[in-house]
Amino acid sequence: MKVDELLTPALVVDSGLLENNIAAMAAALPGSRLRPHVKAHKTTELAKRQAAAGHRNFTCATVREVEGMASAGLGDDLMLANEILDATRLARVDARVTLAVDSDVTVEAAARAGIKEVVIDVNVGMPRCGCAPEDAGRLAELARSRGMAVRGVMGYEGHVVGIELRSTRQEMTDDCMALLKQAHDLAGGDVISAGGTGTYDTNHLANEIQAGSYVLMDTTYAKLDVPFRQALGVLASVISVSASGYAVLNAGLKALGMDHGNPDLDGGHQVLFVADEHTTFFPAQPVRVGDRLTLRPAHVDPTIAYHERMHLIEGDEVLDTWPVDLRGW
């Protein structure tokens, strides 16, 4: 199949850039040093490429992601890096599953459901989940007293991963990891899991990095000095051209995660605004109705969550079509 035959809007992944991203990360963080986060792409076929590059342990954000990864034969070592209140479904998954806990309630929920292994989720500075570092030892003891193994600690420096100045990013990563080390000293275990695409090479404490975006990238992460390139795009068709100077694509708010702002558009065209099923732009060169252009999302994760499938392309050929099979909860 040719790329020109794809129904638009279509999520497309450049095969060469994808392979480069996977190879660059596997060289920097081989094997279990990377625990790829599947929330970024929600696609087991893509996870299989990461596994083929040596990473057999994965990070998940939802129970559905854990279930789907196990069903796809990728259940060697799955970490649900998020708190849940009912772990019944998770405990039924036929895979090695480790669940994040950060409170008495979530420890008890895990124990009640029959979860065997947990990791203590530690707040390292971003106002989101995670216990206070000084509480990690108490929670680990509580988990052990309820018969669960404590594999270690995790903590996500999400407020640091997007900082463009490397020296600041390094300093802030170090500050966050000092808190995670404090927690680890109290909680014990072998695992120190942290990090993301923006801190994959500034985080020197974690023995596994939970990066996800590196594999496809977006315009936000593209501003950083990391060796990963934007492999993901939303292919769209020009459906209207105005004499007033703007033109309209048939991809909009239901094809693009918008929390980081408007997408970029290949070819130097300037996006004016995005509506439910449209993107209005000012062309850098004349365009015609029927032309196809590629939008570059500002945030990869919520973009992909809108799409049923992604197409792996090379030049004008569609090499493969993968279901985005880990959507929902």
Add this chain to the structure above:
Amino acid sequence: MKVDELLTPALVVDSGLLENNIAAMAAALPGSRLRPHVKAHKTTELAKRQAAAGHRNFTCATVREVEGMASAGLGDDLMLANEILDATRLARVDARVTLAVDSDVTVEAAARAGIKEVVIDVNVGMPRCGCAPEDAGRLAELARSRGMAVRGVMGYEGHVVGIELRSTRQEMTDDCMALLKQAHDLAGGDVISAGGTGTYDTNHLANEIQAGSYVLMDTTYAKLDVPFRQALGVLASVISVSASGYAVLNAGLKALGMDHGNPDLDGGHQVLFVADEHTTFFPAQPVRVGDRLTLRPAHVDPTIAYHERMHLIEGDEVLDTWPVDLRGW
């Protein structure tokens, strides 16, 4: 089933408020005076409620929506109010289908595929699709020369629907509709289709209003002086509470359309930020892990497009669960 048993995050619709919204609109614009836009909810079961209130003609934004509405037995009169380049699938739909065209290319695409009826899409001031008003007659003639019936004109005053001051909204609606009247005089036909939830009662030219959001509403439209109430929410669970004063819900960027900004949160709690699977907020009153709260999206359409299903609720009872069956393209 009880609401407390729903897996979170869950899209919930208050049954009483939904019925009030449907009744208020049906009283103002009975029968074919309203052509409800299904892009807002993408749910045929909800469209059936609108049909039961007397509206048998619907507006769609995608071919998938047209196909799904026809399959659900709601194909009396479906308008695809959007331009498409390949109308092959649309021409195969077993329903009365009218397609918007705004250029020679889209007219030819409709004719080539065997489309029988079109409407001339006219730009009435918003920089998006639609021909110049003075070009409507020429396009109508072209369509007729290619064997298609021209049912009339449509034009969406989308830049006006959100203006809070009624007098300004009225003046701008009138200006837009003067352009649509000019186009209609040139193009002919019985249909003058326009409008949205914000202009349902300021648009005095259109003989059918394409409102969609009125049925569920969002925080953006809630600022207007319209008689429709927010019936849609995203039910979420508190999964973490910090001693620093904030708490975290298990619904995030993959459960909420974010182009209009952060959601509101029932109970007066203040949303701080939204991440992929989390919303961090400052509680107005103390909350505990396991509490359930309802987020109110800023934009209903791209919120619903993330969800597989919506639950119709009344108090603490789940009355019904409807698939969001018109997603995708």
